[in-house]
Amino acid sequence: MNILDKIVADKRIEVDLRKSLIPVKQLEQSVLFERNTISLADKLKNSQTGIIAEHKRRSPSKSVINQNLNVFDVAKGYEDAGVCGMSILTDGKYFGGSLDDLLTARASCNLPLLRKEFIIDEYQLLEAKAYGADVILLIAAILTREEIKQFSEFAKSLNLDVLLEVHNEEELHKSIMPSLDMLGVNNRNLKTFDVSLDTSKGLSELIPNDFVKVSESGISNMEAIKELQPYGYKGFLIGENFMKTDNAGESAKQFIKGLL
Numbered sequence: 440m441n442i443l444d445k446i447v448a449d450k451r452i453e454v455d456l457r458k459s460l461i462p463v464k465q466l467e468q469s470v471l472f473e474r475n476t477i478s479l480a481d482k483l484k485n486s487q488t489g490i491i492a493e494h495k496r497r498s499p500s501k502s503v504i505n506q507n508l509n510v511f512d513v514a515k516g517y518e519d520a521g522v523c524g525m526s527i528l529t530d531g532k533y534f535g536g537s538l539d540d541l542l543t544a545r546a547s548c549n550l551p552l553l554r555k556e557f558i559i560d561e562y563q564l565l566e567a568k569a570y571g572a573d574v575i576l577l578i579a580a581i582l583t584r585e586e587i588k589q590f591s592e593f594a595k596s597l598n599l600d601v602l603l604e605v606h607n608e609e610e611l612h613k614s615i616m617p618s619l620d621m622l623g624v625n626n627r628n629l630k631t632f633d634v635s636l637d638t639s640k641g642l643s644e645l646i647p648n649d650f651v652k653v654s655e656s657g658i659s660n661m662e663a664i665k666e667l668q669p670y671g672y673k674g675f676l677i678g679e680n681f682m683k684t685d686n687a688g689e690s691a692k693q694f695i696k697g698l699l
């Protein structure tokens with residue numbers, strides 16, 4: 440079994456347990472459920488830099504990145520740095536994250552927040568909304584076209600933006616539909632962990648212009664952004680490069696300074 444299949448198998452067990460612990464009604468009664476969400480897609484369209492900065496403690500490809508940073512400070516630092524949005528990994532087992540991280544970030548900043556998760560059930564979208572997210576991620580590699588349609592339409596009914604992530608042409612063709620806002624190309628192969636910006640470059644011309652294009656993973660310098668911008672990318676998701684430092688916000692600030 441590859442790592443992605445393993446993550447999804449574990450996620451199914453986790454989501455079933457969560458559903459039995461916290462009923463849908465309770466999520467819908469969260470004060471955050473009624474909050475007006477902020478569109479990340481709109482922010483990216485109007486940005487010169489397009490940075491989406493991630494909170495990421497560890498990962499299957501790198502094990503430990505940084506366990507010492509405080510998500511409240513990281514969110515504030517990213518906001519002060521002028522990023523367009525923040526991504527928060529909420530998976531516990533493989534990334535050391537949690538829904539509490541999302542809630543803490545919500546309390547700390549007014550950025551559009553992306554719940555970075557392995558979404559396999561509508562219930563996780565209700566959780567995203569109840570804990571303060573503005574955007575959800577759908578990963579084409581783990582979903583059927585019908586599931587992508589069902590989850591993206593449900594997310595839109597909750598006023599959440601949808602970022603659909605692909606890694607190859609087949610996933611892209613399977614996924615294109617009007618209920619998506621952003622098309623993300625993951626430069627990391629989630630089965631082998633190989634990273635190449637050529638993935639974003641190669642798929643760019645196949646993405647219709649109606650979607651905001653986002654390049655994800657393996658971006659570690661300004662040159663990479665300059666290389667990707669001519670391919671139409673407006674968003675750049677960066678995790679490890681900021682999180683491996685002692686001050687993720689300051690690192691993002693210097694990065695953005697260099698881009699302007």
Ligand SMILES: O=C(O)c1ccccc1NCC(=O)[C@H](O)[C@H](O)COP(=O)(O)O
Pocket residue numbers: 493495498499500501625627629632655656657658676677678679680
């Ligand atoms: O990062 C991983 O090792 C990973 C493994 C399996 C599934 C997902 C994974 N990462 C999620 C992400 O998409 C990245 O955290 C995000 O794009 C930022 O990447 P990076 O800038 O390379 O930290």
